[in-house]
Amino acid sequence: MNANLVLNLLALTVVLAVSFHVNALSPHYYDQTCPQADHIVTNAVKKAMSNDKTVPAALLRMHFHDCFVRGCDGSVLLDSKGKNKAEKDGPPNISLHAFYVIDNAKKALEEQCPGIVSCADIVSLAARDAVALSGGPTWAVPKGRKDGRISKAIETRQLPAPTFNISQLRQSFGQRGLSMHDLVVLSGGHTLGFAHCSSFQNRLHNFNTQKQVDPTLNPSFAASLRGVCPAHNKVKNAGAVLDGSTTSFDNVYYKMLMQGKSLFSSDQALLTSPSTMNLVAKYANSNEEYERAFVKSMIKMSSILGNGNEVRLNCRKVR
Structure with a gap:
């Protein structure tokens, strides 16, 4: 088969996969099950920003690094366990921080609507709030992501490096x-x-x-x-x-x-x-x-979904 044709087919497969996931998400996903979800996450981000001006950049970068490895499935939040070294401990992610903001938002959400809002959705909402609360635009975040169970430090090699051409x-x-x-x-x-x-x-x-x-x-x-x-x-x-x-x-x-x-x-x-x-x-x-x-x-980026299939109760570990 012609090499260019193969590349075009692969690109089409990716685009179709992304398009499918975009359609699967909705800004109204929690309207009935957790209508205060956006507000709760925003409050957690606001509180953190009042104490640490680096929080917005950290949350935006966290979302990007999550989505570029296994899709936007919250795998960047998982802690290393036993012999498995998780994404957050991979070389490009060592400087990631502000995970506590996601933890705080998750705790508040579990009190309001237990077992409903995924950690992956919290990361996406927090990134939106980081931008909006820093004077940038806001938007209705499509929601409905599920949390992944796999997180491997070695896969952070997939992240684009600052030295890339x-x-x-x-x-x-x-x-x-x-x-x-x-x-x-x-x-x-x-x-x-x-x-x-x-x-x-x-x-x-x-x-x-x-x-x-x-x-x-x-x-x-x-x-x-x-x-x-x-x-x-x-x-x-x-x-x-x-x-x-x-x-x-x-x-x-x-x-x-x-x-x-x-x-x-x-x-x-x-x-x-x-x-x-x-x-x-x-x-x-x-x-x-x-x-x-x-x-x-x-x-578009936040709608790249992986194989997540659960809603974690603790964003740092699988259920």
């Missing part, structure tokens, strides 16, 4: 039924949060045989990053904010990217393809356009 990003997102448009839009989530030096050190020291520093970086910006992240950095949590408005959800990420002030190689990669570069410019020029696109891509 445009071809690797295209493949990673495409395997999950997500387009290059979705890639550009979801990358804008980097408007929230902080990155450790290890995630962008490759651009600051020994970039290649000719250059010490990635030449696409703004020189003064690169110099400031090198000051924070020296070649033999020994400061445990050294790093930099992902954009200049790290606690506000907006389009500053795209503006900084166009100025040569992005952190990750995967961010810079968006400027290496004409189609993605045009989208970066579009969203840098219009926060309203970006917000509309972000809602669509988030709903």
Whole structure:
């Protein structure tokens, strides 16, 4: 069989699978069984944010990392047990945090409507609240996900790395039924949060045989990053904010990217393809356009379901 035909058939299978799951979810899923579900999760996120400004970025990243491994099934929440090392203990997820927010929301939901709301749905709702409560858009989250029973650290290798080039990003997102448009839009989530030096050190020291520093970086910006992240950095949590408005959800990420002030190689990669570069410019020029696109891509990503078949009573362990 022709190789291109095989690839097209595989892509169609992914898209059809995603489309099926989108239709299986509904914003009204808990209207009769737990009508206060959204409100309860929002309250948990609000309370956590009042004590820790890093919570929104953590919850948004948690949702992304959950959905990219086994679909959005809450498997990222499971604790390692015995000889099984769970996703949260895989190298890309070591810095994930704010799991307690999901635990608190789950506890409140179990008191209100026991055994009804899945942990996977809580993660999706919390990510929406993280964006909305940071000044970004809100949306009606389609619900009805089930929780998965399998979580393996080794599978976190599937997550797109901050060092990925445009071809690797295209493949990673495409395997999950997500387009290059979705890639550009979801990358804008980097408007929230902080990155450790290890995630962008490759651009600051020994970039290649000719250059010490990635030449696409703004020189003064690169110099400031090198000051924070020296070649033999020994400061445990050294790093930099992902954009200049790290606690506000907006389009500053795209503006900084166009100025040569992005952190990750995967961010810079968006400027290496004409189609993605045009989208970066579009969203840098219009926060309203970006917000509309972000809602669509988030709903699409959060509707990638795995093989979850239960509602956990404790988000950290299977029933």
